[in-house]
Amino acid sequence: MNKDLLQSNLKLLEASLPPGLAAQLAELSPGFSITGSVETGDLNLMAGGRPLFEPNAIQHSREQITRYLENPNRFYARLGGLDPKATGVADRMMQEILKSHQGLELSTLPEAGGGYLFMFGLGIGLALSPLVEQLDFRDLIVIEESPEFLKLALSLVDWSPIVDRITARGGQIHFILNDSPDAAINLLVHVIRGPHHSLLDGSYVFQTYGSPFLNGAVAKLAEVRPLLFGPKGFVEDEMTMMRNSLANLSQGPYGFLEDKTDRSIKNVPAFIIGSGPSIDGQFDLIRQWRDRVVIFSGGTGLNGLLDNGIRPDFHCEMENTTNIFDGLTQTAARHDLSGIRLIASTSVDPRVPDMFDDVIYFFRDTISSTRAFAGQHQPMAYAVPSVTNLASRSAIALGYPQHCLFGIDLGSKKPDQHHSAHSIYTLSEKPSWNRGNDMDPLAIPVKGARGGTVYSIASFMLSRSYFEQLFLSFPQCQFINCSDGADIAGTTAMDPTDMTIPASQRPVAEIVAQTRAEIPDIGPEYFQITERFQEYRNAAHQWLDQAEQALSKTPxxxxxxxxxxxxxxxNEATTQQVNSPDKAARWTFLGGIGRVLQLGHFLSRRIDPKDRSDFCRTLHRSIVEHLPDMRRQLNDLEQSQGQG
Incomplete structure (x- = not known):
């Protein structure tokens, strides 16, 4: 084993490797012995006195690569239909592009090339160089369960030409070292939704060796496939969230929630309440334990609790859409909301906070308003994408280490029953609510937490992915899934009738009061929103200027x-959240532009070469012609704030 090469590679890959891994590998003694060498062409590993490769590792790797390149396993997108009623600027661009090229024949498979190489199992690394040399991709993602193999690969292979080649393509190397298929793929989902997300179609999947972990991870990747191609945002949404944040943060005082290390640990469970169908049989138990727990409700889960005489301590809302206010208005017509504390994203409809006596804001990650206004404060990671994700994440931030999940089904065992019978989705007199506000049909089969099959949708699966990553990030906490819905890795599935909740040593009301007292109240001047909005608008106009200039110089x-x-x-390639006007401007436009580039990447490699130039001209022209639409939206936002 070449120790000098190991140290050189560790230094070269320091930014890509998990923190502390170098020290771990230095102390690790692989359970293999090495015979031969790469230079002599007879390298092999011996375990238990027997060779692992026949006839040797070099020959084995060459034959494996040859077979793979003859018929590579690739990851393909599906071109879904566009909603003809959608009016967003990216929707209009995509509609124009597709309309201009109706009737063109498309190849089932794209030409070579994609954004990623997913390497399931590094092995001893011999396959890496030929794959990097012969496949066209940007980012290399290595998923490996064995630190021993990683150490061998870093000791036997010079990674400098690999890094140079990937860097020259504008790519990065990512390592996911884990022994849980669920956890590994949840980490992979977040990497995929990074800088080259638009190029996901056609990416390469290579499995170096077979193992229960790697086989499970490849199967898990296929399961989460429906949620990987979704958009990362919309210009109109970002403008709305910016407008809402300006309105909400200009009021006050209000509570401000972020992670703090000095909050007390609470000795009572937190009940996290959603509105999945399975909660309908659990309200009696929740009521029975009411004086022993602190309750966090999410979204339409509030109405079910109030219908059954249970008042939550904290209620969570996050979405910026007007239907959140509409749903709460229907709940408020049935029940008194006084005394319930609201935890909400700064970007919610400003009418929502007005419905509650006590409002606590938090900064939601990966949206432009957070980047513009949060300053030195960091958002709470994994508090998205659903209100129940927020409820659990808030409980962690407030010092509750034991969570019991109710009604967080993330689907249904009955595809025609998408929410609780006590949810506004079911009780509303408005047909749009009864239809689930036009949610997709529950048609994706997933494993049930208590067995059986649960039918889900992509947005629920994305919520599950964030739950699993959240639970993995807080191993000191306990998560009990009392819902009879989708299986959530990192939880213990339990029928709540088998659960015992001990009496609290202190009155729950005192614990809730202490929890609220640990959240600081601040005034509207704290976040300097007027000055920071001015900086944001300047950066956003500069971004549009740069886009226009770049396109004017592009064939x-x-x-x-x-x-x-x-x-x-x-490109938003930083792993550490950085709040700045430039980051806020990028987040305003990257979702919409990314969607259009995703469409362009998909079609440009499937269209007949003779039609490709015309298609690309249409794509280019559409973006150029719609940049002024984006600027008009920015100008409208400025004028609504008395600027511009």
Missing amino acids: PDRFAPLYEALWPLI
Whole structure:
């Protein structure tokens, strides 16, 4: 084993490797002995006196690569239909592009190339160099369960040419070292939704060796496939959230919730309440334990509790859409909301906080308003994408280490029953609510927490992915899934009738009061929103200027130059959240532009070569012609704030 090469590679890959891994590998003694060498062409590993490769590792790897390149396993998108009623700027661009090229024949499979190489199992690394040399991709993602193999790969293979080649393509190397297929793929989901998300179609999947972990991880990747291609945002949404945040933060005083290390640990369970169908049989138990727990409700879960005489201590809302206010209005017509504390994103409809006596805001991650206004404060990671994600995440931030999940079904065992019978979705007299506000049909089969099959949708699966990553990030906490819905890794599934909740040593009301007292109240001047909004609007106009200039210099008849021109403007490659006007401007536009580039990447490699130039010109022209639409939306936002 070459110790000098190991140290050189560790230093080279320091930014890509998990923290502390270098020290761990230095002390690790692999359970293999090495015979031969790479230079002599007879390298092999011996375990229990027997070789692991026949005839040797070099020959084995060459034959494996040859077979793979003859028929590579790739990851393909499906071109879904566009909602003809959608009016967003990205929707209009995509509609125009598709309309202009109706009737063109598309190849089932794209040409070579994709955004990623998913390498399931590094092995001893011999397959890496030929794959990097012969496949066209940007980011390399290594999923490995064995630190021993990683150490061998870093001791036997010089990674410098691999890093140089990937860096020259504008790519990065990511390592996911884990022994849980669920946890590994949840980490992978977050990496995929990174800088080259638009190029996901056609990515490569290579499995170096077989093991229960790797086989399970590949199967899990196929399961989460429906949620991987979804958009990362919309210009209109970002403008709405910016407008809402300005309105909400200009009021006050209000509570401000973020992670703090000095909050007390609470000795009572937190009940996290959603509105999945399975909660309908659990309200009596929740009522029975009411004086022993603190209750966090999410979204339409509030109405079910109040219908059954149970008042939550904290209620959570996050979405910026007007139907959140509409749903709460229907609940308020049935019940008194006084005394319930609201935990909400700064970006919610400003009418929502007005319905509650006590309001606590938090900064939601990966939205432009957070980047613009949060300053030195960090958002709470994994508090999205659903209100129940927020409820559990808030309980963790407030010092509750034991969580019991009710009504967090993330689907249903009956595809025609998407929510609780006590939810506004069911009780409303408005047909749009009864239809689930046009949610997709429950059609994706997933494993049930207590057995059987649960039918889900992509947005619920994304919520599950964030739950699983949240639970993995807080191993000191206990998560009991009392819902009879989708299986959530990191939880203990339990029928609540088998659960015992001990009496609290202190009155719950005192614990809730202490919890609220540990949340600081601040005034509207704290976040300097007027000054920071001015900085944001300047950065957003500069972003649009840069996009116009980049497109004016880009050949319009090929997709690659178009992507290379726009990618630096939508690249949000930092893993550490950084709040700045530039980051806020990028987040305003990257979702919409990314969707259009995703469509361009999909179609440009499937269209007949003779039609490709015309298609790329249409794509280029559509973006150029709609940048002024984005600027008009920015100007409207400015004028609504008395600026511009």
